[in-house]
Amino acid sequence: MQKLDLDAAVQRVTDYTLAHPYERDVWEKSPAITGILAWNDEAAVAKARHWVERAVDVQSSRGFLGYDERIELANGHAAVFTPTASLSTALGFNVLAYYERDGDPRFLDAARRQAEALLAGPRTRNGGFWVRKEGPELWIDFIYMMCPFLARLGRIEKKPALVDEAIRQIDVYVRHLVDPELHLARHAWRETPNAYLQSTFWCRGNGWLTCALVDTLEQIGVDHAGASRLKEVGQRAFAAIAAHQDRCGFFHNILDDENAKFEASGTLMFAYSAAKAVNQGWLDAAYIEKAQRAVHIVAGSIEPDGAIPGVQVPPGGPGVPFATTLYGQGFFIQAAAELRHHLA
Template sequence: MSEQNLESVVKRVLTYTITIDRQRDDWQRASAMSGVLACGDDQEVAVVKGWLDRAVATQNSQGNLSFSEPEYFPAGSHVGRATPHGPLSSSFGYPLLELHQRTGDARYLEAAERQVAALMRAPRTSDGGIWSHKDGPELWVDFVYMMCPFLARFGTVTGDTAYVDEAFHQFDVHVQHLVDPQAHLARHAWRETPNSFPQSTFWSRGNGWLVAAAVQLLELCPDHEKSRWLADAAVRTLSAMARHQDRTGYLRNILDDPDSPLESSGSVMFAYAAAKAVEQGLVDPELIDAAVRAVRVVSGEVSEDGAVRGVSVPPGGPGVPFGVTPFGQGFFLLACDALRKPLGLPG
């Protein structure tokens, strides 16, 4: 694909992303917001501002920025119903703080303060890990991304380092329970009681959530006392993901299953995190080649109207359908933004 064509693909993805139809705002739109804020022009950013204005206007009495209604997942998945609380709606917090820093609008910071309070009130495991949903004492790898960068960014914006410390603590607890010490890859979900893995595969997007959160934390707080430990953990997982990359450039939905289908969202999340890790001096610059191959092969999956296809839909893991999702759109844009120079995109 030529550089000019890839630039055209990015524009089509932006157009589709800002017009994607969802009945109500939810966590899936958060990464789409970040992608548009990274790559969009003034008109496209104005659409995201409208989404976030609506999220603030509908922030509920508990402080949650989205409607936070229970999600029902397909039969046979590791969860039948998930009743959201502070961690899920915290996914909106990171783009909300980006908009606050761009505009200086105090409403956005006030909304973030209410959201972070809701997050801090959430139930926890015995070692302080915040539950993924109200229905059980579980930690899911997705929530490392939804919670930790928001907590760290809120702490840096307000100067309250307790929130930065909480971000690193949540990352630590989730790694201890979810990352296999031999494979260096994260499992999907851990349940405290009984001590078990309701879904234990090494899911590509799950590992993508983990490494994307890590590079954002290190970008925000490179000098934190736990930053060296976090960087080492991130490099081990990123390197393990790279070893499972298919010759096409894709990652498989289940990383270590050669019969698992090739999947788009985990592939571009890997590309985004790899690019950031190279920029931060954490990994060999040669990993950029793997990141570029991932973005280029996924760009071939983009439809004429800009839909990034081939994404495993929630709750992810094995056996779920593939389709188009807001977070797939968002991470394609984030990966392209992080790889502008090697992809030949305008800066």
């Protein structure tokens, strides 16, 4: 592999990210803010704080952070998407991060309102929060949106019930969406009628699973009473995902379809979450080499202005266009931050 100037790459990616704030975003900038905070460049952190302030400023009367209007989707398994509170909880994670940095009580109050909206939302029969008002559906994306936020608020507020809810949501989503034999996550399930709306082993979907696990474990601690279940799911998932990594370092958009395009965001999510699991002490150190290859191959595609191409836009799965997105940018920064000492 060619030597990677990680600092220069992160700077370019960060500059592009901050120059493209996507004002009416509901969740996509959350991984970008998380990455900026993890890399911890003072100027970038200050600029990203304005995004968080804006999310709080436009928090709706229903408690949703950011904008909560209906979303139009193209070429996906859902033609429209009317979010429940489970989507905007992704921004709540960043609101709490800035609260912990500077103690602004307005941020904690906004996070509480977001949590109240989530907890009051509709659930499947076994307690999983719906993702869209059009029906009782579980999408693998949403354990990343919800669970680290609930765990973080529970830790800050010293409310074990919120931590328990985070773990419960992971349990419910895993039960419905993770194949018990192959240990890979399917994309979306609907309770009534019982069906998979989109059942492929989607690359980024499996990234949402592993990122949710490591970020939730970061909040509750790897020795928490409920952590062993999360680590067991993660160890099986990492092994199953890694088996599909191409020799170049990329993953295909549909993991087990070698004719599917390579996809950057899922590749980066694997790199970030695998490195973090190793650094947390519960995943074999051999995964660092796999994570390094993933970051190197994506880094080679960064455009001169800092844009990362080859990221599939929402809602993911087969047949959806590729572009540059805030979450793709953010997971590059997160992966770089988690691997910075290994890549030095």
